[in-house]
Amino acid sequence: xxxxxxxxxxxxxxxxxxxxxxxxxxxxxxxxxxxxxxxxxxxxxxxxxxxxxxxxxxxxxxxxxxxxxxxxxxxxxxxxxxxxxxxxxxxxxxxxxxxxxxxxxxxxxxxxxxxxxxxxxxxxxxxxxxxxxxxxxxxxxxxxxxxxxxxxxxxxxxxxxxxxxxxxxxxxxxxxxxxxxxxxxxxxxxxxxxxxxxxxxxxxxxxxxxxxxxxxxxxxxxxxxxxxxxxxxxxxxxxxxxxxxxxxxxxxxxxxxxxxxxxxxxxxxxxxxxxxxxxxxxxxxxxxxxxxxxxxxxxxxxxxxxxxxxxxxxxxxxxxxxxxxxxxxxxxxxxxxxxxxxxxxxxxxxxxxxxxxxxxxxxxxxxxxxxxxxxxxxxxxxxxxxxxxxxxxxxxxxxxxxxxxxxxxxxxxxxxxxxxxxxxxxxxxxxxxxxxxxxxxxxxxxxxxxxxxxxxxxxxxxxxxxxxx
Amino acid sequence: xxxxxxxxxxxxxxxxxxxxxxxxxxxxxxxxxxxxxxxxxxxxxxxxxxxxxxxxxxxxxxxxxxxxxxxxxxxxxxxxxxxxxxxxxxxxxxxxxxxxxxxxxxxxxxxxxxxxxxxxxxxxxxxxxxxxxxxxxxxxxxxxxxxxxxxxxxxxxxxxxxxxxxxxxxxxxxxxxxxxxxxxxxxxxxxxxxxxxxx
Numbered sequence: 001x002x003x004x005x006x007x008x009x010x011x012x013x014x015x016x017x018x019x020x021x022x023x024x025x026x027x028x029x030x031x032x033x034x035x036x037x038x039x040x041x042x043x044x045x046x047x048x049x050x051x052x053x054x055x056x057x058x059x060x061x062x063x064x065x066x067x068x069x070x071x072x073x074x075x076x077x078x079x080x081x082x083x084x085x086x087x088x089x090x091x092x093x094x095x096x097x098x099x100x101x102x103x104x105x106x107x108x109x110x111x112x113x114x115x116x117x118x119x120x121x122x123x124x125x126x127x128x129x130x131x132x133x134x135x136x137x138x139x140x141x142x143x144x145x146x147x148x149x150x151x152x153x154x155x156x157x158x159x160x161x162x163x164x165x166x167x168x169x170x171x172x173x174x175x176x177x178x179x180x181x182x183x184x185x186x187x188x189x190x191x192x193x194x195x196x197x198x199x200x201x202x203x204x205x206x207x208x209x210x211x212x213x214x215x216x217x218x219x220x221x222x223x224x225x226x227x228x229x230x231x232x233x234x235x236x237x238x239x240x241x242x243x244x245x246x247x248x249x250x251x252x253x254x255x256x257x258x259x260x261x262x263x264x265x266x267x268x269x270x271x272x273x274x275x276x277x278x279x280x281x282x283x284x285x286x287x288x289x290x291x292x293x294x295x296x297x298x299x300x301x302x303x304x305x306x307x308x309x310x311x312x313x314x315x316x317x318x319x320x321x322x323x324x325x326x327x328x329x330x331x332x333x334x335x336x337x338x339x340x341x342x343x344x345x346x347x348x349x350x351x352x353x354x355x356x357x358x359x360x361x362x363x364x365x366x367x368x369x370x371x372x373x374x375x376x377x378x379x380x381x382x383x384x385x386x387x388x389x390x391x392x393x394x395x396x397x398x399x400x401x402x403x404x405x406x407x408x409x410x411x412x413x414x415x416x417x418x419x420x421x422x423x424x425x426x427x428x429x430x431x432x433x434x435x436x437x438x439x440x441x442x443x444x445x446x447x448x449x450x451x452x453x454x455x456x457x458x459x460x461x462x463x464x465x466x467x468x469x
Numbered sequence: 470x471x472x473x474x475x476x477x478x479x480x481x482x483x484x485x486x487x488x489x490x491x492x493x494x495x496x497x498x499x500x501x502x503x504x505x506x507x508x509x510x511x512x513x514x515x516x517x518x519x520x521x522x523x524x525x526x527x528x529x530x531x532x533x534x535x536x537x538x539x540x541x542x543x544x545x546x547x548x549x550x551x552x553x554x555x556x557x558x559x560x561x562x563x564x565x566x567x568x569x570x571x572x573x574x575x576x577x578x579x580x581x582x583x584x585x586x587x588x589x590x591x592x593x594x595x596x597x598x599x600x601x602x603x604x605x606x607x608x609x610x611x612x613x614x615x616x617x618x619x620x621x622x623x624x625x626x627x628x629x630x631x632x633x634x635x636x637x638x639x640x641x642x643x644x645x646x647x648x649x650x651x652x653x654x655x656x657x658x659x660x661x662x663x664x665x666x667x668x
Contacts, residue, residue: 012664015656018646020637024653026660028667036553038504047647052657056667064502078502085504122666129552129576145554145580146506151650157657159646160579161634193489194546197575227549229575254665261665293489293549313545317488410498410551431493431550438497438516 002268004165005121005234006200009140009265013123015157022159028122029139030057030152031108032095034064034086035412036127040149041089049154051093056156058117059090060098062107063412067375067402070100079413093153106378106404109133109346113217114380116246119258120235121265125152130346130428132223135232136216137239138265140200142229163230164198164274169205172281177463179356180215181348181426181446183207183279185287185297187219188226191277193295196228199274202267203233207281213242214352221347222428225294234266286462289430289444290333291321296430300449300461304331324432325441326420333459336443338424340417341366341454342435343399343447344375345409345427351381353426353447358390360448360466366398367457373400373415375407399454411436424453474642475585478567479612480539482622483529484600485514490543491550492577496559498551509555510562530563534607539566542600547588548577557581567613569620569629571596582635585644589613589629591620599627615640 003011015024030053032040037059044050051057064079074080083100090097098104098111105111109130112118120138124131129143144158151158168191170183188195201223208216216233223231233239240259243249250258285299296318298304306329307318322329327336343349343357354376366372374394376382382404385391391401408415409427416436417423423435423442430442443459452462462468500512518528525531541560547570548556557580560568568581568588581588591599602609602622611622613629615636620629631639638644661667 013660015653015660018649020641020643021634022638022646024650024656026657026664028664035501039506039554042505049651052654053661053667063498076502082502082504119666127552127554129550131552143552143576145552145557145576145583147554147580147583147645147647151647154647155650155654155657156661157650157653159650161632193549194572194574197546197572224550224576227546227574250666258665293491313488316486320487410493412498412502416499429491429493429550431491433497433516434493436499438521 002271004202004267004271004273005138005232005265006140006165009121009123010162012121018159022161024157025123025160026157027125027152028056029117029124030156031112031124031126032057032059032149033108033128034061034082036146037089037149038082038085039146040153043150044153051095051153053156054094057095057153058098059086059095060105060108060111061086061100063406063410065100065405066413067405067407067415070403076414103379103383106380107346107349107406109221110350110377110381113137114378116243116249119243120239120262125158129224130221132229132231133217133221133346135220135223135230136213138232138235138262140230140232143224163200165202166196166199166275166277167202167204167273169276169278170207170281171205171278172207174207174281174284177448177468178284178286179446179448180211180218182284182287184219184222185294185444186284187279188222188295189287189297191226193225193293194227196223196226199228200230200232201226201228203231208233212352213238214350217350218347222294225428235262286446286449288333288449288459290325290327291318292324292430292432294428294430294444296321298333300334302333304329304333306330334461336459337422338370338453338458339421340423341370341372341450342408342423342425342427343373343450344377344407346377347428348426348447349375349377349381351384354381354385354390357447357451358393361397361451362393364397364455366454370454370457372398372454373402373408375402376404378404408435410434424450424459426450472585472642472645475587475639475644476616477612477614478539478587479610480566481537481608482540482542482603482611483535483538484542484603485529486544488544489546489549492548492553492556493550495548495556496553501553501555506555506558509559513559513563537564539564540611541565541568542596543568543570545571547573549574552576554580557584557586561586569596582638582644583646585639587613587615587631587639589631591627591629595627
């Protein structure tokens with residue numbers, strides 16, 4: 001019987017079937033952060049329970065940390081209370097905490113892979129919907145709510161229904177100036193923000209085979225924006241090369257054994273999927289959002305849609321989106337003025353994202369009046385970027401180079417939009433109010449497109465701005 | 470842990486129209502700076518309900534006719550976006566005991582079920598019809614019957630369904646999985662021992 005990676009990982013981690021038809025699934029790796037865990041620790045205390053496998057739980061602090069003034073106590077008293085609570089909870093339970101002074105702090109979905117904690121054939125859960133990122137390693141990784149964080153802390157398991165699997169093939173070579181971010185924005189645009197409900201997305205095809213590990217992470221990261229709680233890529237040599245030598249990766253003889261084991265988790269050739277969808281890499285152009293959900297996206301040279309041209313079910317949301325975004329139906333998206341450029345988030349703040357952008361930004365200058373910030377995904381990324389001179393390239397160009405964290409992706413720290421500022425953002429969500437101001441406007445795009453917007457002061461085609469052809 | 474068996478919910482309703490209501494809208498991230506869920510109710514739909522200066526905007530949840538509603542009615546893909554349990558917690562603490570919508574995002578659905586707040590799926594036309602009945606008579610009592618899979622209002626029945634596993638969990642009083650999970654702990658140890666990375 002041929003099986004998908006999901007089937008195999010599921011079978012290896014099934015503890016038992018529960019009476020209501022859900023699976024009690026063992027969660028091999030539990031990642032926690034300061035926003036969705038304190039209530040769970042509180043629930044544990046109320047129930048008189050302890051953390052079952054503290055050695056399989058890893059913590060970091062990312063959502064609320066300031067990215068400029070990082071000395072404690074934080075000026076925001078609530079944020080200060082949250083980091084202290086996490087510290088106390090980790091100390092009490094014996095959980096490894098990649099805290100600010102460790103030099104390994106960062107966005108949870110960047111830290112896990114960077115440390116080699118994220119491994120193929122494993123199950124991972126975290127109280128954050130972008131946990132799907134870890135699927136890039138051939139792991140089955142779920143975003144969970146706080147009650148489930150409690151469940152995983154107490155039992156290292158959770159009750160969950162096995163999803164169906166949709167195979168998404170992308171084949172061919174991406175055009176110059178088109179990135180993994182454009183691929184996932186395109187997939188969401190075509191399949192819809194709710195198209196993935198009930199599915200795990202398995203990404204494959206020659207485009208994914210050629211992708212670096214970090215590009216795969218960008219795509220898997222936004223599976224949830226397409227409605228799929230889980231997204232993954234079958235592990236291969238690219239995955240193994242990325243992991244080799246990382247702190248928590250198996251070493252020596254254990255490494256060789258792990259390679260054999262991990263390889264066997266890949267979906268069997270010829271396995272039947274619940275659904276299969278295909279795209280050609282060549283059809284994808286730099287993509288930007290124009291609305292208030294990530295599916296409301298167009299190519300950079302397209303015009304903002306007119307609601308009457310859309311399917312009837314999409315018209316009301318489109319009208320609401322246009323009003324919020326202060327865009328006119330039919331206007332080109334190119335040329336819309338931007339106030340803020342944000343290069344960061346668990347989608348696009350890894351070293352390769354920053355390296356790629358720095359190549360083009362070198363010698364250019366951020367347009368006067370644009371606030372441009374670069375928020376590396378982890379202290380590890382920040383340190384390497386400093387060493388490689390990348391941070392300096394950004395600073396010289398007029399970007400603010402910040403400390404690691406989630407920052408303006410969701411504006412839980414002091415980095416927020418003000419009023420109806422429009423932000424060119426490499427993050428993952430353009431919901432109303434997402435970036436910290438109820439009237440703030442977000443346009444999602446690839447990191448290089450963010451740089452193009454920062455330099456020109458408007459939504460621009462990076463291929464033109466940087467003469468890429 | 471003995472929980473109530475949730476088989477029937479009765480109360481008034483309020484319709485907040487729109488598809489793809491995301492969890493940032495249900496509870497903006499800035500209100501998640503808290504170490505407990507207490508007090509989240511007042512921030513439900515905050516930016517939709519309040520202007521920058523804190524004054525009320527026109528919104529169904531600000532309309533006194535619908536105060537005290539236990540049913541929230543909305544469109545498709547309700548609760549999309551973040552996994553924050555703060556969203557269903559805010560709705561629950563605001564006073565809602567069930568959500569009726571065309572479809573639900575998966576994580577929101579699971580989080581709500583775990584709180585004992587059923588999310589039932591209704592056809593778009595039925596939702597609009599029910600919303601129309603509520604608009605005509607905001608005091609109208611609505612009943613969600615999980616066993617029968619229907620919503621009844623003003624003697625009209627509308628199909629309202631949940632996936633079997635969630636319905637079963639609610640009606641049997643096992644909507645919070647922790648007791649079941651704890652029961653399985655001996656098996657957890659057994660399975661963990663088979664996984665090299667668990668050592």
